[in-house]
Amino acid sequence: MSLLRAKIQDVFNEPACEQNRGKDAKARKKGCSKPLTPGAAAGGCAFDGAKIVLQPITDVAHLIHAPLACEGNSWDNRGAASSGPTLWRTSFTTDLTELDVVMGQGERKLFKAIREIKEAYGPPAIFVYPTCVTALIGDDIEAVCKRAAEKFGLPVVPVNAPGFVGSKNLGNKLAGQALLDHVIGTVEPDDAGPYDINILGEFNLSGEFWLVKPLLDRLGIRVRACIPGDARYLDVASAHRARAAMMVCSTALINLARKMEQRWDIPFFEGSFYGITDTSEALRQISQLLVKKGADPEMLGRTEALIADEEAIAWKKLAAYRPRLEGKRVLLNTGGVKSWSVVHALMEIGIKIVGTSVKKSTAGDKERIKQILKDDNHMFEQMTPRDLYAMLSEHKADIMLSGGRTQFIALKAKTPWLDINQERQHPYAGYDGMVELVRQIDLAIHNPIWRQVREPAPWDCQPAVREELPSTKSETATLHAVQEFAGTTADDFGEC
Known part of the structure; x- marks a missing residue:
């Protein structure tokens, strides 16, 4: 437990976080998250955050050492997509019972479960997650994992992020720390080259990274590891030989990016693949970092040529939607990188932003929104369902973009709604993804059902x-x- 406490304090004191650097030593120890309300889910616990970050590593067996309820419905946890292995979608749990807790059988049951997974599935690695129950009773998963790795001849990685230690965002960072401690740097690739990069914080939701990867392939850039979206264990283990990195979601894996830069001299930047301008800028920065690390300078010219071609194609496709969407008002109820990148993307085609949530955004995210919108009047830290309903029912927005939890507020207000979070069915990254996002907004706003539901009922x-x-x-x-x-x-x- 003392080792876990030390790791948590290390994550709290994150030098690469601008907001954290502005605090005094006492404030840093409290972390970046707001105090949790007893009995409230607070958007997910640390265990949930750790599993979200690591589960998309597709060929790994993810074993939850806990009572059955902690695993819950694990199938398709976050909507990430895989181009191959499906083992990550299989639910593994030790199913700890009251008798196991009373009789102290937890560690023995964990060791047995690791052996069964090894024999039945033969994965390249097994990730083990304790939860509140097993952490509180003192099961030493570090020791069990070390013994199992020696006995069975495969990596068994302890992910020490029990739910009670903090929020989902803290769990994201603890998962990144587990990769640093036990995975990254353990395999030496035999094909490292000057055009290898890492993409951090990209989850390949609905397969949207597959819209971006072909652009990198055309530039001769190889993604050594995309962590975690559609990743393989060996790719992550050899990620320390990349020459540069792009961080897509800073709130999740900023500590991983910073420490990889310190240990292996892998420079990184934060960018976004949402929107035409941001996608182009991300490609430029990747190329510039690689050139600084020894790649051929002619790569910069090829990047600009690719950007010019792709932007011309995208703008031509978007021209058909501009007359139908220009001036339409959007309420964006999301967070993180989408709070500013999607704002910028929508404004590029003339859509007005009447409000964007910044509840899960960093100080840097908020500053970007201010620069894009020219003021902070359209930013809100938290909007209750009552406030959202009032805004939509008073026709202050033509459509709301949010996650599935707030869709019924829009439906009750008889307002179009589009899923922009992890449950979405369509990919929105890259040039083609931007066109698809605009197409879906157009379909939602101009769906004839809204005219019908707004008419008075027959009675x-x-x-x-x-x-x-x-x-x-x-x-x-x-x-x-x-x-x-x-x-x-x-x-x-x-x-x-």
Whole structure:
């Protein structure tokens, strides 16, 4: 437990984080996350964050040392896609019971589970995750993993990020630390070259990195390791021989990027593949870093030629959507890198941003938003469901882009909604991804269903009044009875 505490404090004191550098020594020890409310999920625990970062390593067996409920529904945890192995989507757990806890059988059961996975699946490595229960009862997973690795002849990696130590973001960083301690640098590649790079914090959601990789291939750039999206264990283990790195989501793996630069002299920058301008800028910075590290300078010219060709194609495709979308208002309820990169991407085609969430954004993310929007009036730290509904029902936005948890707020307000988070079904990265994002926004806004659902319901409408009035008292009484039953009077009915 003391070793875990030391790792957590090391993650809290992150020199590469601008916000952290501005704190005094006492404030750094409290970490970057807001205090958790007892009983609240707070967007995920540290275990959840660690598993999100490591699970997309596709050929590894991910073993949860915990009661069954801690594993839960693991299938397709984050919507990441694999071009090959599917072992990462298989749920492995030691299924610890009350009897195991009382009798102290946890470590023995873990060792047995590692052996069973080795014999049944033969993975290149096994990642072991403790959770709150197994951490609190004191199971020494470091010792068990070390013994199992010696016994079975394969890497068994302890990922010490039990849920109670902090937020999901802290779990992201602890996962990066586990890779540094036990994986990266353990395999020496025999094909290292001057055009090798690492991509950090890219999860290949809906396969969107596959829209970017062909661009890098055309430039002769090889992705040594994409961590974690569609990664293989051996690729990650040999990632220390890359010449440069791009960090896509700084809040998740900033500590990994900084320490790889310190240990192996791999320079990095933070960029985005969302939007035409940001994609072009990312390609330029990758090429510039590689040239500084010894690549042929002619690569810079090839990069500019590629950018010019791809931008011309993308803008030509987007021209058809501009008249339909220019001036449309978007409410963006997300966080992290998407809080500024998607803002920039949408503004490029004339869409107005009426608000963007910065709840999960870093100080650098917020500063970028201010530069893009020219002010901070459209930034909000946290907007409650009631506030979101009020904004949408008052028609202050034409569409909301968010995650699945808030889609029903938009639907209740009879406002178009598009999934922009990890559950999305369409890839939005790169030039082609930007065109797809605009196409999906156009389809959502101009879907004829919204005109239909905004019309009054049939039971709120008054049929055309007949010229002849009721001829008898009974007919008059019947009409009044129907109106009374519906809770209305004749004056309440309107035209439809």
